[in-house]
Amino acid sequence: MQQLLLPLLLVLVLAVPLVMSTRKQKKQQAAQQDLQSSLAPGDRVMTTSGLYGTVADTSGDTTIDIEIAPGVVTTWLRLAVREKVEPVVETEEDAADEAVAPVEEPSIIESGAGVKADEPQTTAQVAPPLEHGKK
Numbered sequence: 520m521q522q523l524l525l526p527l528l529l530v531l532v533l534a535v536p537l538v539m540s541t542r543k544q545k546k547q548q549a550a551q552q553d554l555q556s557s558l559a560p561g562d563r564v565m566t567t568s569g570l571y572g573t574v575a576d577t578s579g580d581t582t583i584d585i586e587i588a589p590g591v592v593t594t595w596l597r598l599a600v601r602e603k604v605e606p607v608v609e610t611e612e613d614a615a616d617e618a619v620a621p622v623e624e625p626s627i628i629e630s631g632a633g634v635k636a637d638e639p640q641t642t643a644q645v646a647p648p649l650e651h652g653k654k
Contacts, residue, residue: 555597558583563604566595571604 558564562574564585572585575592583600586592 554603555600558597558600558603563606564600565602565604566599567601568599 558574558577560574560577563571564574565571566585570585570587572587572593574583575586576584579594579597581597582594583597584592585595
């Protein structure tokens with residue numbers, strides 16, 4: 520009897536954590552699938568890359584359209600949506616704090632050449648736009 524007790528204990532010690540972790544993973548996968556299937560236009564979401572946006576269209580089976588800025592809509596895989604995010608709601612206290620706090624204007628000192636001292640001096644040049652498809 521004692522010869523079987525040690526192997527049985529070893530199996531239990533190894534098998535129980537393995538079964539528990541598998542159950543946890545299955546629950547997480549089911550929750551993620553529920554989230555992705557419940558997406559609707561107007562939902563605020565965060566993608567796996569950390570991009571926040573609002574769902575604009577969910578008519579595709581594997582893709583959704585996310586509006587990342589006013590008028591800028593991009594197409595994403597449904598699997599790229601990590602979570603729904605609650606939209607930021609401004610409370611009356613926040614609005615009162617912003618109205619009371621005075622805005623300090625930075626002091627601008629002009630040099631003799633007419634260039635503002637706060638602006639960084641740069642020699643960067645703007646490249647002309649690329650013309651795709653023309654050679």
